[in-house]
Amino acid sequence: MAKLQDSSFYTELDPLILNKLYASSQGGAFNEELCLLHGARFGGSPEEQNAAVYLKDKLLEYGLDAAWTEGFTAPYWMRKNTSLKVEEPQQLEIECIALPNCPPGTVTGPLVYLGDGDPQTYADNAAKLQGAIVMVSTANPAFYHRGMHRGEKLGRALQGGAAGFIWMRGEGGGLPETGSARFGRLCEVPVISVSLENGMTLQRLARGGKTVTLTITSDNDAITTTSYNVIGEIKGSQLPEEIIVVGGHYDGHDISQGAVDNGSGIAVIWEAAKAMAQFKGKLTRTIRFIGFAQEEMGLLGSDAYVKAHAGENIVFMLNLDGAGGGFFGRMALQGWSQDLVWLRQLFASMGEGHVRLGDSISIYSDMYPFAAAGIPAGSYSSSNPSGSSGAPRGYGHTYWDTIDKINSRAIMLDAIMVSRFLLRMATVDEIPLKRKEPQETTAKLEERGLLEVMAYEQRPLPHEDWPNGSKSK
Secondary structure (H helix, E strand, O other): OOOOHHHHHHHHHHHHHHHHHHHOOOOHHHHHHHHHHHOOOOOOOHHHHHHHHHHHHHHHHOOOEEEEEEEEEEEEEEEEEEEEEEEOOOOEEEEEOOOOOOOOEEEEOOOOOEOOOOOHHHHOHHHHHHOOOOEEEEEOOOOOOOOOOOOHHHHHHHOOOOOOOEEEEEOOOOOOOOOOOOOOOOOOOOOEEEEEEHHHHHHOOOOHHOOOOOEEEEEEEEEEEEEEEEEEEEOOOEEEEEEEEEEEOOOOOOOOOOOOHHHHHHHHHHHHHHHHHHHHOOOEEEEEEEEEOOOOOOOOOHHHHHHOOOEEEEEEEEOEEEEEEEEEEEEEEOHHHHHHHHHHHHHHHHHOOOEEEEEEEOOOOOOOHHHHOOOOOOEEEEOOOOOOOOOOOOOOOOOOOOOOHHHHHHHHHHHHHHHHHHHHHOOOOOOOOOOOOHHHHHHHHHHHHHHHHHHHHHOOOOHHOOOOOOOOO
């Protein structure tokens, strides 16, 4: 393992982290204040812009070397009126919500229900998709070898010629589930969400082979605005040009407070920033704490950050989307499986061997733009077992991602663990994770079956986004 500081160094500094975070345990209160002052912080909204100022001021209050915001141009999708009407076999109006990036317009077509939306079901029903309104459950397919994101299921329906799309929550409770339809742009067709119960009503109407004809009408709007990433920095004293980024998104969805997704993750990051500010002048490398805007609308903030900082030597990025959620921690490297042994040794040296460690690439959170640019990246989250397969997000992306779901103790414990991890990453003699060329990252995506997914979602591949490499050191 790359050599850490003498053990006495950590024996001296680790208790200072515990004293700062365990004794005060303010992460839950910070999260609550963020949600109550700034609501959903939806991408491009005034609430998101005001939250950026609030977050920057907190970093300055904590005593970091510097804190600032960086603006970038982004869309602001505005929810208006959306309706779902059954035209036959009877007339009925079904409660629904538009998914973000649902365009204005009206479509009418027959309902085609594809269950959990596994690829074989799409193939079996290919002849029925043209002009249809396709409904798919949020549940991961029970007999498919990987999970399937909303974007992939939508993309498969659109490739088949669907005129509209319904995202049916896979668990009861009367909740529709939101989530951006396309990354950073309006979708080609109207896209809406319904609760499990309303989805089951539509299925019952189709019994006996009856044709169910639906009409979706929506008049949402979108404008161009400016969103802001929030950055705080503790400068390294010996290798300041080597930068460790720890970040997560602070935006939420417009229908809820976004208290867990990702208010809790931001609370962990900001608590870690508070703890690490004690060590100014003692860190070898620079640490940057970042709140990314517009993650929910397509990783827009993190993508803008990576491109704006392409000339810098970012040596590692840790994403905290879903941190502070519970007592079962999980960290996944993003295509650097050869370095898992080193990472396990590092966590063992911290006495944190219970954290599950692996290598599992995800293309749906803010570590992905870093990994796509060849920057070593990982993602950490924590949760408690939910026992549900129909709604993998729990209350996330629903009306009830609210402050009563906050787990203050989990926020505190994750902030302590993350701070201790950052202390070691910032002081180890060498970080063994090395950069990749974008072509290598594309090959990793192909190896794991994700190129097909990105094609359905119409997203650029790493070697297309970074044709000459990341331009970083």
